[in-house]
Amino acid sequence: MIINAIAEIFPTLMQGLRITIEVLLGSIILGYLMAFVAGLCRLSKNPIIKYITIFYVEVFRGTSLIVQLFWLFYALPILFGISLGSDYLAGVLAIALNYGAYMSEIVRGSILSVAKGQTEAATALNMSRFQRMRLVIFPQAVRMMLPEFGNYLIQMLKATSLVSLIGMTDILYYGDILRGNNLSQAPTVYFLILVFYFIMALPLIWLTRKMETASKKGVAS
Amino acid sequence: MTEPIVQYQDVHKSFGDTEVLTGINLDIEPAEKVAVIGPSGSGKTTIIRMLMTLEEPTSGDIIVDGKNLWHMEKNGELVPANEKHLRQVRGNIGMVFQHFNLFPHMTILDNCMSAPIHVQKVDKQEAKQRSIEMLEKVGLGDKLDSYPNQLSGGQKQRVAMARALVMRPKVMLFDEVTSALDPELVGEVLEVIRDIANEGEMAMVLVTHEMEFARDIADRVLFLDNGVIAEEGPPAEVLENSTNDRLQSFLHRFRT
């Protein structure tokens, strides 16, 4: 009987899988991008760039993702007049801006914690500021970022569940519909959803472990 | 007399409220080997760090090969140097550090090759050729593909020297290059420096605690004390016949 229920629920949930994965991929790409942009801007010598970035990071770290999501969902149409597809945009933007802010601190911290002697050696070899960053500092900093970046992959996956709240038709959205149709199915439905997310998390967990081992190679001299 | 390759003209340096160097005047001839000795905190490392542009002088000028290092001309006026100017002038200078500062994410060969390729725009094949030659010269021709953390301290320091030499500087700076090494590894590093010195063409400034070594290879020894060059001259004179009390007591600590 439980098998029958699963057979009935499973295909419905599958319909939401595409949206969940689309939101996840969009968030990961934009989130990492934000992390690097904001992390580097925070290190800028230009006070305007620096303080705007600090403002962004502190606001997004200081408030909750779900609030940011609703806020962007209602604010985007007002601010930019976008309405078509704005739920995808709001969802991805909220997750990416939120985790981008957290991860920018990792980027900044890693760059700052590359030993000072490395910059000095690069200067002594007459590298330009950009070359020092590209050839010496950055490759070492990225290795330090990897483990934490991996952890945030799973955080972002979990965060994608929120987009059902702004009406996106992801896994949880279809789950809620199934529950509405038949309340007694709720345990199977939600348990299956959790399993769905866990299966999606497994490769990310594996990737995180890989990133941890990769980061241990070739750092400290 | 030839034109000096490096000139310090009344150079001062303060860190916060402490004035470390209070007027350094110094000419270094091309191919001259200068050893700088002095007590801890006397500012001897600061002298060469300013020449490498790692530290900016508080006042005074440093002239490298006829060009002002920390100032440049703009509309007939001397203004503080920008990054571009610094890069132009410091291309003549190389440095080896106390703590090696090898790039841990690059192989030994890449450590040596990266700057010639990216900074001097040398053809990749040629940069590789030059790097291998230099690494063979310091006795590490068999370690090309190793990473720095697979080497001993002495080997790392030899790589660091090869890396600086591949750039063919006119002046090489050595910042206490043996102080971070285990005693049994000091010899191999000094040996390499001696070889480089014997080749002749390059000026060398060595900040060091190795008095015997300084006597052997230096043309001139400077004793730095209280922010000025308190004593200078040929090694025999400074290290053996000086009447400076502070120098005497400083040297005394090394004769055990």
Next chain:
Amino acid sequence: MNSGNWQWNTFFEAFPVVVEGLGITLGLTVATYLFALIFGFVWTLLSAIRITPIRWLFRWIMEFIRSTPPLVQLFFIFYAWPMVPIVGFALDPFTSAIVGLGIHFSTYIGEVYRSGIEAVEKGQWEAAKALNFSTGQKWSKIILPQAIPPTIPMLGNYLIIMFKEIPLASTIGVAGILNLANSYGSANFRYLEPLTIVALLFLLLSYPSAILINKLERRMNRRFDKKEKSGSKPLKEEKEGAAS
């Protein structure tokens, strides 16, 4: 639906309405936090079990809870748990939130405890043994007094993190600030202002707390003679460099 731009009069009208929920939000935060602190111990104990398959099983359950969305877990507790045959019973929204979010975060808290205990030097365990302490004495006199203080800043961080996850409870009807802002929004067709108020309240409360935790962390690090948690930098370098 949302016509026009920012309206200050809406902002001031919505403000008292939204602030009303602050008590619930803060109360739920504290209750959930306490739940997670206590439940975290359970995980620490379970993952210390010496029978490998059982320890393994609990590690995977922990991993499962950690890597799936707290929102779904919340829905499970609130909607599904009452429907579970035999053991299931209904919980009100507030309690559901405590349990649902509390269990999720207890898996993180459990890890914090574990890291604290593992950070106690091996020599301390050996010393306790050498002095012939009983198991209870060993834990209460030697291990825990050293394991707990260094974890306090981390635990503090989790309080702030959880505070920011608490508005998830608005989805099952807990009348905290987000919930009130959304109902004000749907009643007046204006969401921007009430949601901005919610964001401001969060910022106002979490930012100073974060600074406080940071200070605490630095003081702790000094007290326990630890370097700042910036990874494995060659500290040696600084010490020797200064001697030149």
